[in-house]
Amino acid sequence: xxxxxxxxxxxxxxxxxxxEVERLTEELAxxxxxxxxENYIFMCSEPGQKLIKDTxxxxxxxxxxxxxxxxxxxxxxxxxxxEEMNINRHQLEVANIREQCSWxxxxxxxxxxxxxxxxKTALEKLKLNDSLTPISAPLTKxxxxxGGGIAGIQAALDIADGGYEVILVEKEPSIGxxxxxxxxxxxxxxxxxxxxxPKMVAINKHKNIKLYANxxxxxxxxxVGNFKVSIKRKPQYVDPDKCTICDxxxxxxxxxxxxxxxxxxxxxxxxxxxxxxxxxxxxxxxTENCLGFNPIACTKCSDACEPDAIDYDKKPEYFEEEIxxxxxxxxxxxxxxxNMAEYGYGKxxxxxxxxxxxxxxxxxxxxxxxxxxxxxxxxxxxxxxxQCSGSRDPERHLPYCSRICCMYTIKHAKLxxxxxxxxxxxxxxxxxxxxGKRYEEFxxxxxxxDGIVYFRGKVARIYKEADKMIVHGIDxxxxxxxEIKADMVVLAMAIVPNVSAAKVINNLKLNTDENxxxxxxxxxxxxxxxxxxxxYLAGTAQGPKDIPDTVSQASAAAAKVLALLSxxxxxxxxxxxxxxxELCSGCGICVSTCPYGxxxxxxxxxxxxxxxxxxxxxxxxxxxCPSSAAQQKNLTDEQIVNxxxxxxxx
Amino acid sequence: MKEYKPKIVCFLCKWCTxxxxxxAGTSRLKYPASILPIRVxxxxxxxxxxxxxxxxxxxxxxxxxxxxxxxxxxxxxNYHTRRRFAMLTKVFDTLGLESxxxxxxxxxxxxxxxxxxxxxxxxxxxxxxxxxPSKWNVFL
Numbered sequence: 001x002x003x004x005x006x007x008x009x010x011x012x013x014x015x016x017x018x019x020e021v022e023r024l025t026e027e028l029a030x031x032x033x034x035x036x037x038e039n040y041i042f043m044c045s046e047p048g049q050k051l052i053k054d055t056x057x058x059x060x061x062x063x064x065x066x067x068x069x070x071x072x073x074x075x076x077x078x079x080x081x082x083e084e085m086n087i088n089r090h091q092l093e094v095a096n097i098r099e100q101c102s103w104x105x106x107x108x109x110x111x112x113x114x115x116x117x118x119x120k121t122a123l124e125k126l127k128l129n130d131s132l133t134p135i136s137a138p139l140t141k142x143x144x145x146x147g148g149g150i151a152g153i154q155a156a157l158d159i160a161d162g163g164y165e166v167i168l169v170e171k172e173p174s175i176g177x178x179x180x181x182x183x184x185x186x187x188x189x190x191x192x193x194x195x196x197x198p199k200m201v202a203i204n205k206h207k208n209i210k211l212y213a214n215x216x217x218x219x220x221x222x223x224v225g226n227f228k229v230s231i232k233r234k235p236q237y238v239d240p241d242k243c244t245i246c247d248x249x250x251x252x253x254x255x256x257x258x259x260x261x262x263x264x265x266x267x268x269x270x271x272x273x274x275x276x277x278x279x280x281x282x283x284x285x286x287t288e289n290c291l292g293f294n295p296i297a298c299t300k301c302s303d304a305c306e307p308d309a310i311d312y313d314k315k316p317e318y319f320e321e322e323i324x325x326x327x328x329x330x331x332x333x334x335x336x337x338x339n340m341a342e343y344g345y346g347k348x349x350x351x352x353x354x355x356x357x358x359x360x361x362x363x364x365x366x367x368x369x370x371x372x373x374x375x376x377x378x379x380x381x382x383x384x385x386x387q388c389s390g391s392r393d394p395e396r397h398l399p400y401c402s403r404i405c406c407m408y409t410i411k412h413a414k415l416x417x418x419x420x421x422x423x424x425x426x427x428x429x430x431x432x433x434x435x436g437k438r439y440e441e442f443x444x445x446x447x448x449x450d451g452i453v454y455f456r457g458k459v460a461r462i463y464k465e466a467d468k469m470i471v472h473g474i475d476x477x478x479x480x481x482x483e484i485k486a487d488m489v490v491l492a493m494a495i496v497p498n499v500s501a502a503k504v505i506n507n508l509k510l511n512t513d514e515n516x517x518x519x520x521x522x523x524x525x526x527x528x529x530x531x532x533x534x535x536y537l538a539g540t541a542q543g544p545k546d547i548p549d550t551v552s553q554a555s556a557a558a559a560k561v562l563a564l565l566s567x568x569x570x571x572x573x574x575x576x577x578x579x580x581x582e583l584c585s586g587c588g589i590c591v592s593t594c595p596y597g598x599x600x601x602x603x604x605x606x607x608x609x610x611x612x613x614x615x616x617x618x619x620x621x622x623x624x625c626p627s628s629a630a631q632q633k634n635l636t637d638e639q640i641v642n643x644x645x646x647x648x649x650x
Numbered sequence: 651m652k653e654y655k656p657k658i659v660c661f662l663c664k665w666c667t668x669x670x671x672x673x674a675g676t677s678r679l680k681y682p683a684s685i686l687p688i689r690v691x692x693x694x695x696x697x698x699x700x701x702x703x704x705x706x707x708x709x710x711x712x713x714x715x716x717x718x719x720x721x722x723x724x725x726x727x728n729y730h731t732r733r734r735f736a737m738l739t740k741v742f743d744t745l746g747l748e749s750x751x752x753x754x755x756x757x758x759x760x761x762x763x764x765x766x767x768x769x770x771x772x773x774x775x776x777x778x779x780x781x782x783p784s785k786w787n788v789f790l
Contacts, residue, residue, distance in 0.1 A: 070672045071689075099675030100668075100687050104766070110655075110683035117686060509723060511665070513760045531665065531759070532723070575691070595725040618724035619695030623734070635690065641703055647659045647686040648707035 002091075002127055003035035005061040006119060007052055009043035009068035011098055018102040018111035027116060033127055035059055044074050049081045056085045063087075063129070065122045067095040067115065072522075088131035090574070090634055095122040117646055124642040129634045134571035137613045139225040140324040141565045142167065146217055146504065149177020150547060151329035151539025151554040153199050158558035160208035164565050167321050168203065169212045169231055171500065172260075174278035175200055177331055181261060183361035183369075185547055186411040187442035193277065193364065200279040212319070213280055217504050223596075223616065224534030225324045225570030235314035237285035237292075238271070242309035245273070245281055249301035249310070257289045259366075263356040265374055266366035271301045271310075275364065285310070324570070325534050325561045328510065328518060329554065330501030332540035335390040335398060335494040343389065343462050343491055349375040350469055351462060353389075353493045354408060361415050371419040373488045376467065380423065380487035383416055384471045385409045386459050387429045390494035398494050400515060403544040405492035406433045410446045412490060417450040426453045426484055428473055436546065455482055462489055495544040510535060518542045528557040536560055575633055576615035577622060581607050583629035590621035590630055656684045656710035656776040661700070663693045665723035666758045667715030673762030674769075681769035684776070685713070692716070694727030698738045701752065702745070708785045711751045711776040715765070718756040728756070747784050751776060 006028055010016035021039040029037045036059040042048050043066055052064060064087075066078050071094040079089035097115040105111045141164050145152045148170030156166045168175070180200075182192035203209055218230040255270035270290040273283050291298035292312045302310040334353050337346035344351055350373050352360070363369035373380050387405050390397040406429065413425035432454075434440045446452055459473040468485040475482055497505075497516040505512060510530055511519040518537050521529040528536055536557040539550040564570075577590075577598075584607040591599045591608060598614035599621055601607070608630070622630045622637075631637065662668035668689045674681070690696060693716030701712045714735065716728040735754045742749035753772050757765050 070675075072669070072672065096672075096687070096689075099672040101675075101683075103675035103678055104681055105683045106680060107683065114683045114686065121688065506720070509721065509725060511721075511759050519759060531669075593730065595727070616724060618692035618727050619690065620692060620724065620727050620730055623695055623697045624730070632691075632695065635695070637697065637699075640688065640690070640697075640700055643688050644659055644700055644704045644709075645707055647688070648657060648704050648709040 001033055002063045003059065003061050004033050004063040004065060004123060004126060005052070005055050005059060006034055006037040006065045006067065006123070007043050007048075008037070008039040008119075009048070009066065010039060010041045011069060012041065015068070015098050015102045018105055018108055019097060019115045020108060020112045024112055024116055024119070028119060031120060031123060033123055035061060043068050044077055049077070052078070052081050053085050056082070056087060061087070063091040063126045065093050065095055065119060065126055067097045067119045067122070069098040070096045070100070090129050090132045091126065093122040093126040093129070095119045120646045121643040124646060125635075125639045128636065128639045128642070132574035132633060135574055135576070135612045136569045137225055137572050139565070139567055139570040140227070140322045141165070142321070142323045143325050143327065143561050143565070144169065144217070144220075144227070144229050144321065144323040145327045145329060147177070147329035147331055147501070147539070147541070148172075148175030148203075148211070148213070149329060149331045149539060150179040150196065150199075151331065151541075151550045152177070152327070153203055154551050154554035155327050155329060155538050155558040155561075156209055157199060157202055157206065158555050159561055160206045162558070162562045164208065164562070166209045167212065167229070167231075167323060168209055169215050169217055171214070171216050172274065173214045173236065173282070173284040174274045174280070175203060175211065175213060176275075176277075176279070178355065179547060180275065180277070181263070181355060181362070182358050183363075183365070184411065184415060186407045187436070187438045189411070197277045200277065204279045211280065214284060218318075220326065220508055223572065223614070225564075226613075227323045227326065227534065229321050229323055229326075231319045231321065233317045233319065235287070235316055236282060237290075237310060237312055237314050238283045239309045239311065240280060240282040242307045243282055244307055245283070246306070248304045248306065249283060252300040252304045254298065254300065255289050255291060257286060262359045262366045263353075265356055265359055285312075325536065325564055327536045327538055327557050327561065328505070328508070328530070328541055329538040330498045330505065330541040332495045332497060332544070333499050335496050337491060337493060339397065340390065340491075342460060343386070343489075348462070348464055348469060350487065351489045351491065353491050354405070354412070357412055357490045361412070361419075371416065378467070378487065379420060381420065382424050382484065382486045383426070384459075384469075384484055384486040384489045385413055385425060385427045385492065386489065387427065387492045388458070389491040392430060398496070398515065400544070401433065402492075402495040403433070404495070404546045407436070407439055407442070407546065409490075409492045410443050410452070413452045414446045414450050417452070424451070424453065426455060426486075428455050428457060428459050430456070430458070436548065457482075495540060497541060501541065508532075508535070528553055528560055572613055573617060574612075575617040575635065576612050577610045577617070577619070578631050578633055579608055579610060580629045580631065581605070583627050584608055585627055585629070587626065589624050589626065593621045593624040595620070654777060654780065655682075656773060656781075657708065658684045658686060658711040658713055658773065658776060659704045659709045660685055660687045660713040660715065661693065661696045662687050662689050662715045663717060663723070663727075664689055664691050666717035666721065666756075667693075667765065669759035670715070670757040670761045670765040673759065674765045677762045679762060679766035681766045682773040684773045685769045692722070692724050692727040693731040694724070696731065696734075698734055698741065701738060702747070705747055705751070705782060705784060708782065710779075710782045711753065711772065713753045713755070713772060715755055715757050718758055721758065748779070748782070751779060751782065
């Protein structure tokens with residue numbers, strides 16, 4: 001029988017507050033198999049770990065149960081401690097008596113009794129644990145990055161500079177994301193395009209980066225270090241090698257479509273280049289609007305194209321790439337104005353969202369950077385900005401703070417004032433959140449120098465009267481009703497996860513929170529990793545954040561990936577399925593149950609086999625096996641039944 | 651009279667429901683100590699025999715928690731669980747065990763509140779049924 005040491009953590013008072021650790025220690029000392037038992041204030045601390053290590057030698061332990069917090073936090077800490085003492089890491093079990101016991105119960109008697117039961121189940125499981133060695137598998141030193149906004153671009157450049165190959169997939173015809181649409185960025189008022197385009201060009205030129213623009217990730221199979229990704233490249237109908245970007249095609253194209261780049265405030269043709277600095281710099285034909293797919297209807301661009309680069313018969317192309325890790329940087333969308341009845345459902349042309357206003361401010365925008373309102377081109381003299389449009393409104397819209405709206409609204413007001421000196425900006429706000437470096441100074445400067453009038457409160461209604469937008473609100477500091485006859489209104493719409501990326505994220509089985517943002521492995525200590533091994537997160541796909549935070553997170557994800565790729569092999573968990581050859585009848589049920597193709601029939605032996613490297617250890621095949629020939633290593637039927645007995649006996 | 655405290659064996663999948671239970675703890679939500687957790691990798695690892703054994707050994711209720719349909723960490727494990735659970739309730743009725751004491755729920759890693767809510771409601775329900783009458787009375 002194993003000699004097991006039990007170590008009960010007080011976790012300060014987090015556990016000790018609800019669990020009588022001394023009584024527990026006395027009681028469990030009598031339990032069969034317990035060779036030594038001790039409690040200590042912080043088992044995860046250096047002295048706590050030393051206590052475990054010293055006791056292993058002193059009491060010749062060959063297994064350890066640590067009763068403490070959730071195994072997601074410190075299982076590896078204690079496993080490493082065991083390994084230092086030459087004990088296999090699978091001879092450790094963590095009894096979760098904090099998250100699933102002391103924190104959720106108030107009654108000390110109950111908490112102590114339940115802790116005792118949880119520790120006993122851990123003991124029963126440990127008694128039958130085998131010593132296992134990790135399965136090593138080859139590691140593909142290439143990385144997939146989904147999304148070519150600033151997050152994807154930064155991560156791609158960092159990894160490529162580190163010497164590894166990057167596959168960058170962007171669904172739009174050009175990389176750049178939302179950042180390339182912005183005018184100037186807070187708090188320094190750097191021109192967004194000026195700081196972004198060098199990075200975009202660097203992506204195009206980098207020998208380690210392979211860019212798939214106008215492409216989508218169809219599926220990713222495999223496991224960390226050994227993924228296979230299927231990429232679909234939508235047809236562009238223009239051969240980038242032949243196209244000279246002469247722009248003879250767009251003047252002859254008869255179809256006009258609202259421009260995505262200008263947020264619907266200008267027009268583009270059905271054959272177009274998204275914006276002048278597009279990377280890759282190639283024309284694309286928009287499948288939905290081009291008439292050329294019916295050769296009788298139109299072939300104007302093809303006729304005008306001297307190098308003969310246009311081919312209407314192009315089909316989607318499919319590619320398969322082998323990769324070792326994935327960074328998900330799928331970015332954001334704005335919460336649609338159409339959802340907001342109080343602000344007119346988006347039917348007023350002079351009620352804009354933040355991105356549309358960015359385009360009006362931008363020198364490359366629909367007005368060439370001059371301040372004109374969309375409806376009649378008039379210069380707006382009074383302009384109202386409404387913060388928290390959709391954010392911080394759990395009853396009707398979204399519960400969370402979108403983090404960037406306070407800052408960009410101030411920037412908007414400031415830039416507006418720079419363009420219309422006699423104009424008056426008003427801002428409705430709930431709170432001003434200016435937590436970043438030099439942000440508060442930026443706010444104070446804007447308030448004192450640019451004459452921005454702030455109202456603390458929400459706008460109840462906006463409607464049109466003659467050529468004015470009437471804004472009805474309340475100033476909650478003075479309790480006075482406010483009515484402004486504005487020329488234009490800008491809504492700081494909430495940030496939501498990118499709508500078109502939801503399908504990809506769902507296919508990849510990545511965990512998302514109730515708002516659709518990706519969940520990190522630990523909110524504080526593992527902020528750029530997904531719980532799914534081999535997947536990393538960057539940018540607003542994980543939660544609303546500004547450009548500096550996005551770039552930091554992208555570089556952090558890149559650093560994590562570089563650390564992973566610096567290994568020569570990847571180790572795969574040995575908690576996999578095994579087959580008892582004598583019991584297996586070769587029926588093949590496990591083969592059809594396995595979602596990973598890890599189960600195969602051995603045609604000669606007529607039994608089922610397990611491919612250790614492909615097996616993810618879910619255990620579905622074990623339950624499906626009609627002859628109990630399949631078992632899961634270190635989580636056998638016998639172990640689970642012994643745990644059940646602890647809980648169910650009187 | 652001493653208050654009746656049921657014993658509820660809970661099988662929680664590692665990726666969703668156990669993480670949801672951890673979140674309930676981190677958020678300091680409260681639920682009864684009748685909830686006794688066993689963490690498995692996936693809800694599809696739960697052999698219907700485990701559930702029967704729990705009942706025969708004296709559990710008053712068995713709770714199975716997995717990822718929401720479509721969200722299984724292992725792609726389709728919870729679909730196996732869903733079918734097995736449907737079959738298991740029929741087997742329970744056939745064996746003379748009370749299938750109303752079984753509970754299957756989908757709780758994600760972000761649903762700590764749901765875990766606490768389900769735990770509270772389910773414990774109340776089992777309390778209203780009283781002790782498991784089939785304990786020691788059925789032999790397989």
